[in-house]
Amino acid sequence: MEHVFPTYARFPFDIVEGHDVFLTDNNGKTYLDFTSGIGVCSFGYSNELIQNNLAEQAKKIWHTSNLYDSQIQDDVAAKLCNGDQLAFFCNSGTEANEAAFKLARKYTGKAKILAFNNGFHGRTFGSMSLTGNPDIQAGFTPLVPGVEFANYNDDEAISLIDSDLAAVILEVVQGEGGVNVADKTWLQKVQQAAHDNGVLLIIDEVQTGIGRTGTKFAFEQFGLEPDIITSAKALGNGTPVGAMIGKKKLAEAFGPGTHGTTFGGNKLSMAVANGVLEQLTPDFLKQVQAKSKSLWDKLNTEIKPLEHVTDITGLGFMVGIHLDDSLKVGEVITQLQNKGLLTISAKYNTLRLLPPLIMGEDNLVKGVELIKDVLQ
Known part of the structure; x- marks a missing residue:
């Protein structure tokens, strides 16, 4: 090339x-x-349904913008979220994690985030700053400040979760970092410490979600109830789509003008995501x-x-x-x-x-x- x-x-x-x-x-x-x-x-x-959805949508309209209502976005969000959640659509996993990073800071009014060594959350500046891999960060300093790292599956991390944090972000199975599975008891301790201290729990389901581990989201197998979930990859089965899913209470911090994207929620990608979620029975x-x-x-x-x-x-x-x-x-x-x-x-x-x-x-x-x- x-x-x-x-x-x-x-x-x-x-x-x-x-x-x-x-x-x-x-x-x-x-x-x-x-x-x-x-x-x-x-x-x-x-996949026949996905191909048909994409072809039918392409005959109608490919792109408008997020200045207008989009029924297909709302349809996908209804399939993706439970009754106490809202979705923000973007184009990738790193964008979903950027949105989660911004929302956590905006909602809590705090800056510090706890992430984990060997975690991976993307390569844009915010997401890369949350990624516990020095090789990926090399050459791009200074990174976004306020991010601290702890060891995965280590009880010492629990003591770092205090009221100064805006959020804790983690994968329940670290993909890029070596396919490391979190201990269920440890995860529940992390969640409890976060909730006790008014800290948001962000679960990155970009690789683990949409059925990859046998449930819609992997966290369902660990007894967790995250405040924010990020999704991408399999949600679009090859078309560019990402989603940040958050509890409805967070909407007060993400009103008009706080965040945006030109292509997020594009109707072609939404048509595919609709087909994916329809089959994820x-x-x-x-x-x-x-x-x-x-x-x-x-x-x-x-x-x-x-x-x-x-x-x-x-x-x-x-x-x-x-x-x-x-x-x-x-x-x-x-x-x-x-x-x-x-x-x-x-x-x-x-x-x-x-x-x-x-x-x-x-x-x-x-x-x-x-x-x-x-x-x-």
Whole structure:
């Protein structure tokens, strides 16, 4: 690529076509997809309802602006929120986290935010300032002030939650940071400390949400009741969309002129999100839970005992296979591509798996077997 900034370390092939859970590159090679475009295309690449919704909306109007009412935004928000929540639509996860950052400060009148090491919340300045990864922040200082970091799953973090904080932000499963799952008791302690001190709890569900872990949002499995939730990725199944969901009481701090976006809530993206949420039914989620159980049984029996595997972590269709230092994850990913399987990595030499939620057990098993072949 000659005319684009080299901000990505790209693999030397171009994905030009997709169908179901398979992708085809510019050389005609077809791959089984265990990435979902980094947790995005949970309904695959040829979902009929999503395609029809997008085509029908394109025949009507692509874009107006947020100066006018949008019934389709309200329809999506009704599916996304519970009765005590409102939504703000934007274009990505980092924008959703920016909105959450701003709302927390505006509502509380306080500046300090507590975030966690190995967390990831995006690459714009506010979101990057909340991201507990020095490598991502390197070269961009000074960052947004007022952000403190604590260790994930560490009780010492509880003592840092006091009335000086505006909010605590965290992922219940850290994706980019190594597919680290939070301890349920620890999360509940964090929530209790936040509520006791008048501190907002922000849960970043950009990667974990919209069914990825077997429930609509991952926090539902941990007994949490966040004040703000951020969502993106799978909500648009490949079209640019993000959402910040907050309790209705927060609306007093986010009136006209406090925040905005030209393209947020775009009607094409809303048409897709409508199709995604319409299919995210209790029955569909039960199927995801059943398939993920089979997937984890296979991982624990076939992959975990292998010599170079130190641990397997994750939840639902979000998996991290941790490798020892003698086997580099980049080499594994390349070998898997040669065998026709697409995977990605996470921090600390972790092979990350994010298969589409529609993938059948036969292809899940096939993917695990290919991983076993390479790791052996």
